[in-house]
Amino acid sequence: MKSIHLAPENVSDLIRHLQTLGKVFAPHPKGDTSFSFETVSDPDSVVLDYNRTLQSIKKYFLPPRERLMSYSMETNQYEKEEISAEPRIFLGVHSYDMQAVLKLDFNFGQGNPELNYLKRRENCSFIGVSFTPDDYHFSQSVGIPVEDLKGFDLFFRKHESGYTVFVVTKKGEELLQDFSSLSDTGFESDISYEFSTQLSINYNRLPELFNHVWDSPVWEEVSRNCVGCGTCNLVCPTCYCFNVEDNVELSLKTGTRDRHWDGCMLNSFAAVAGGENFRESYAERQRHRIYRKFKYISDVTGEPWCVGCGRCIASCTAGISIVEIVNKLKDEYEQTRLIKSTNKQERASVESSM
Amino acid sequence: MAKPKVAFFDFTSCEGCQLNKLNLENHLLDVLEHIDIVEFREAMDDKADEYDIAFIEGSISTPQCVERIHDIRRRAKTLIALGSCASIGGINSMKNLQPIESVREAVYGKDKYLFPTLPAIPVSAIVKVDYEIYGCPMSIPEFLQVFKSLIMGKAPIKSDSPVCVECKLKENECLFERGMVCLGPITRSGCDAICPSFGQFCTGCRGLVPNADKNAMTDILMKHGLSTDEASKRLLMFNSYVSDEMVN
Numbered sequence: 001m002k003s004i005h006l007a008p009e010n011v012s013d014l015i016r017h018l019q020t021l022g023k024v025f026a027p028h029p030k031g032d033t034s035f036s037f038e039t040v041s042d043p044d045s046v047v048l049d050y051n052r053t054l055q056s057i058k059k060y061f062l063p064p065r066e067r068l069m070s071y072s073m074e075t076n077q078y079e080k081e082e083i084s085a086e087p088r089i090f091l092g093v094h095s096y097d098m099q100a101v102l103k104l105d106f107n108f109g110q111g112n113p114e115l116n117y118l119k120r121r122e123n124c125s126f127i128g129v130s131f132t133p134d135d136y137h138f139s140q141s142v143g144i145p146v147e148d149l150k151g152f153d154l155f156f157r158k159h160e161s162g163y164t165v166f167v168v169t170k171k172g173e174e175l176l177q178d179f180s181s182l183s184d185t186g187f188e189s190d191i192s193y194e195f196s197t198q199l200s201i202n203y204n205r206l207p208e209l210f211n212h213v214w215d216s217p218v219w220e221e222v223s224r225n226c227v228g229c230g231t232c233n234l235v236c237p238t239c240y241c242f243n244v245e246d247n248v249e250l251s252l253k254t255g256t257r258d259r260h261w262d263g264c265m266l267n268s269f270a271a272v273a274g275g276e277n278f279r280e281s282y283a284e285r286q287r288h289r290i291y292r293k294f295k296y297i298s299d300v301t302g303e304p305w306c307v308g309c310g311r312c313i314a315s316c317t318a319g320i321s322i323v324e325i326v327n328k329l330k331d332e333y334e335q336t337r338l339i340k341s342t343n344k345q346e347r348a349s350v351e352s353s354m
Numbered sequence: 355m356a357k358p359k360v361a362f363f364d365f366t367s368c369e370g371c372q373l374n375k376l377n378l379e380n381h382l383l384d385v386l387e388h389i390d391i392v393e394f395r396e397a398m399d400d401k402a403d404e405y406d407i408a409f410i411e412g413s414i415s416t417p418q419c420v421e422r423i424h425d426i427r428r429r430a431k432t433l434i435a436l437g438s439c440a441s442i443g444g445i446n447s448m449k450n451l452q453p454i455e456s457v458r459e460a461v462y463g464k465d466k467y468l469f470p471t472l473p474a475i476p477v478s479a480i481v482k483v484d485y486e487i488y489g490c491p492m493s494i495p496e497f498l499q500v501f502k503s504l505i506m507g508k509a510p511i512k513s514d515s516p517v518c519v520e521c522k523l524k525e526n527e528c529l530f531e532r533g534m535v536c537l538g539p540i541t542r543s544g545c546d547a548i549c550p551s552f553g554q555f556c557t558g559c560r561g562l563v564p565n566a567d568k569n570a571m572t573d574i575l576m577k578h579g580l581s582t583d584e585a586s587k588r589l590l591m592f593n594s595y596v597s598d599e600m601v602n
Contacts, residue, residue: 031527
C-alpha cells in the first residue's frame with residue numbers, strides 16, 4: 001500500500017484542498033472536555049487528536065430527528081422528503097466508528113432496504129485517523145484494531161513528526177490528487193497500541209458464552225444502579241432503533257411524519273397496546289441490549305455488533321460498563337460450569353466406587 | 355360543528371402557566387380559531403356552567419380547593435392538569451415535608467386558625483385527570499400537542515422517557531461531565547432538554563418518569579459529590595408528593 005508523509009503544519013491545507021472536493025466533516029472541541037463531528041468551516045479548528053466524539057458519524061446517515069414526509073389532510077396527498085447525495089468527506093474517523101457504519105450498512109441494506117439511510121451513504125469518502133486508547137476504548141477486544149483500514153479511503157497514522165497517510169483505495173488516491181504538500185515517507189516502524197480495558201474472553205467465543213447466560217444472576221446485579229435513562233442506547237454507534245410520530249400543524253390541515261432515535265432501555269420501547277410491557281425491568285432491558293450486541297445479530301453475521309468505542313461506559317452516570325458485564329458473565333459462567341463438572345466428576349466417582 | 359368550550363382555572367400556584375399560555379404569541383390566534391374560551395380569570399371576566407375542556411393550574415392545598423375542583427370536574431367533559439403544581443404537586447408540596455401546624459404558623463402567625471390548610475397535592479389526588487401537561491412553567495410545545503390532539507379527538511402522546519434522551523439527540527455535552535449533577539436521568543422529557551441545553555442542570559420540574567428508581571438516582575448524585583442530605587433535597591424540590599403507585 002502506498003504511504004506518504006504529511007507534516008502537521010500541512011493538515012489545514014489538506015482540509016482546504018478537500019473542501020474543494022466536497023463538504024468536509026471532522027471532529028471539533030465541544031463543551032468543556034468533549035468533541036463532536038461538525039461541518040468544517042475553519043480548518044484550523046479541526047482536532048484530529050481526540051478520544052471520542054459525543055455521537056458517532058451515524059448521525060449523518062441516520063439523523064437523530066428526521067422528517068420522513070409531509071401530508072395534507074385536505075387533499076389526501078403526501079410528499080416524501082428529498083435527500084441529496086452531495087459528495088461528503090468524513091475526516092478523522094476512528095476505526096471503530098468506521099466499522100459501525102459498515103455494520104449499519106448491513107442492518108439497513110438487508111431485507112426491506114432503508115432508502116433514506118442508503119441514499120445518505122452514497123458519495124461518501126472516509127479518512128481515518130489513529131488514536132491513543134483511553135480507559136474506555138476496548139475495540140481491539142471485539143476484533144477492531146486501531147489501524148483497521150476496512151472502509152477507509154485514506155488512513156492517517158499519527159506519530160511524533162506528523163502523519164503517515166495510507167492510501168487505501170483508488171478514491172483515496174483521487175482525494176490527494178493535485179495536493180502537493182506531501183512527501184514520500186521514509187521507513188515507519190509499526191506503532192503498538194495499548195488497551196487498558198479489555199474483554200476477558202476472545203470475541204470468537206462470545207456466541208458460545210451467550211448461549212448459556214440468559215438466566216445468569218449477573219443481569220440483576222449489574223442493573224441495580226441503572227435508572228433506565230437510555231443514554232447507552234443513544235450514544236451507541238450501532239444502535240439504530242427509531243420511533244415514528246405524526247405531527248399535525250395547528251391548522252389541523254397539514255402535518256408531517258417524523259422519526260427520532262429510540263432505545264430498548266426506555267419505558268415505552270417494549271410497551272404494547274393494553275398497557276403491557278414485555279421488558280418491564282431494567283435487568284431485562286440490559287440483557288436485551290447486550291444480546292443485541294453479542295448474540296442476536298452476531299448469530300447471523302458472525303461478528304460482535306459492539307465496536308468497543310466505550311461511549312456507553314464513558315457516558316453512564318451510574319458507572320455501568322458493558323466490558324464489566326461481559327467479563328462478569330464469563331466468570332460466572334465458568335464458575336457454574338466448573339461446579340457442574342465437579343459435581344459430575346464426584347457423582348461419577350461415587351458411582352464407580354459403588 | 356360548534357367550537358369546544360374551554361375554561362382555565364387556577365389553584366395554588368404562581369399563575370405562571372396561565373401567563374405562559376398568553377405567551378403563545380405566534381400561535382395564540384390559531385389556537386383561538388378552534389375554541390371558545392368561556393372562563394379565564396387571568397384574561398377575562400365571563401363565567402360559564404359547563405366546559406368541554408377544563409385546564410387546571412395549581413395544586414390542591416385547602417379544603418376550599420377540594421370543594422372547587424370537585425365542582426369543576428362535575429361540569430367538565432375533559433379535565434387537564436397544567437404545569438408542575440397541578441400535575442405532580444410541584445414546589446408547593448415541599449410544604450408536606452414539615453408538620454402542617456408549623457407551616458400554618460410560619461405563614462399566618464397568630465391568625466393561623468382562620469386559614470385551614472392541607473398538604474399540597476396534585477389535582478389527580480382528588481379527581482380524575484384526563485391528561486397532564488408538565489413543566490414549571492408548563493411546556494408550550496406540549497400544550498400545543500395535547501391541545502391539537504384533543505381538538506382532533508385523539509389521545510395525546512405522553513412522554514415517559516427521561517430528559518437524557520433529549521440531550522443525547524441534541525448531542526449536548528453531559529452536565530455530569532462539567533462537574534454538575536442533574537436530574538435528567540429520571541425526569542420526564544418533553545421539554546427538549548431546555549435547561550441542560552443552556553448549561554443549567556435539570557431540577558426535575560416535569561416530575562419523574564413512571565418507574566423512576568430514586569434510590570439508584572440518589573446513588574448517582576452521591577457518586578458525583580452530593581451528600582445524602584443534598585441528594586435528597588434535590589430530588590424533593592419538585593417531587594415531594596409521592597403517590598402510592600410511585601413508591602419503589
